[in-house]
Amino acid sequence: MNLFREPVENPENLLSDGSIVKYYGALMSLDDADYYFKCLLNNIDWKHDEAIILGKHLITKRKVALYADRAFTYTYSNITKQALPWTKELLAIKAIVEARLGETFNTCLLNLYHDGSEGMAWHSDGERDLQKHGVIASVSLGAERKFSFKNKITSDTVSLLLEHGSLLIMAGTTQDCWQHRLPPTTKVHEPRVNLTFRNIVSE
Numbered sequence: 001m002n003l004f005r006e007p008v009e010n011p012e013n014l015l016s017d018g019s020i021v022k023y024y025g026a027l028m029s030l031d032d033a034d035y036y037f038k039c040l041l042n043n044i045d046w047k048h049d050e051a052i053i054l055g056k057h058l059i060t061k062r063k064v065a066l067y068a069d070r071a072f073t074y075t076y077s078n079i080t081k082q083a084l085p086w087t088k089e090l091l092a093i094k095a096i097v098e099a100r101l102g103e104t105f106n107t108c109l110l111n112l113y114h115d116g117s118e119g120m121a122w123h124s125d126g127e128r129d130l131q132k133h134g135v136i137a138s139v140s141l142g143a144e145r146k147f148s149f150k151n152k153i154t155s156d157t158v159s160l161l162l163e164h165g166s167l168l169i170m171a172g173t174t175q176d177c178w179q180h181r182l183p184p185t186t187k188v189h190e191p192r193v194n195l196t197f198r199n200i201v202s203e
């Protein structure tokens with residue numbers, strides 16, 4: 001356990017030229033992070049993610065869930081997902097994030113990685129309905145994992161560790177100019193939950 005976990009008051013931009021990634025460190029106390037981690041493991045409607053890619057129906061080991069202000073449907077990778085109404089704990093975490101950032105969010109996509117064998121490949125969060133250049137706020141709970149960004153033109157990479165109870169934001173042109181991934185690792189044997197708060201603007 002990292003004994004030096006602290007909030008970062010004015011985090012620096014880890015990228016440049018209009019692409020913004022900032023790591024805010026600890027968003028909450030260790031006790032709160034432990035509490036929310038347990039709640040989310042038990043109380044979220046976790047489902048394996050599905051995609052239809054090149055006509056093949058793929059099912060991930062990682063589990064996902066989608067919560068939002070409205071019960072809208074959301075289509076990505078040719079599969080339609082139904083957003084569920086907020087739970088008490090998700091609303092509480094959302095309020096902490098909104099207070100820290102001075103931004104509001106209407107949607108949360110959650111990922112559950114059971115251990116280091118599960119990750120997420122290089123991608124950008126460029127879904128059609130996502131607010132263009134809006135802030136995406138990423139909260140990490142559970143196992144500490146490496147997170148990386150790769151510039152789409154230069155292939156420059158920037159990596160950092162996402163700690164238990166921490167907050168990271170992506171904004172500006174980050175999704176246009178960079179991809180990000182959660183690399184798999186043989187070193188991690190514990191689960192991790194990630195929440196990305198977003199704004200969906202369709203309809």
Ligand SMILES: O=C(O)CCC(=O)C(=O)O
Pocket residue numbers: 109111120125138147162180182194196
């Ligand atoms: O698990 C993470 O930290 C990142 C998840 C992610 O990139 C996504 O849900 O789009």
Ligand SMILES: [Fe+2]
Pocket residue numbers: 123124125180
């Ligand atoms: Fe992403």
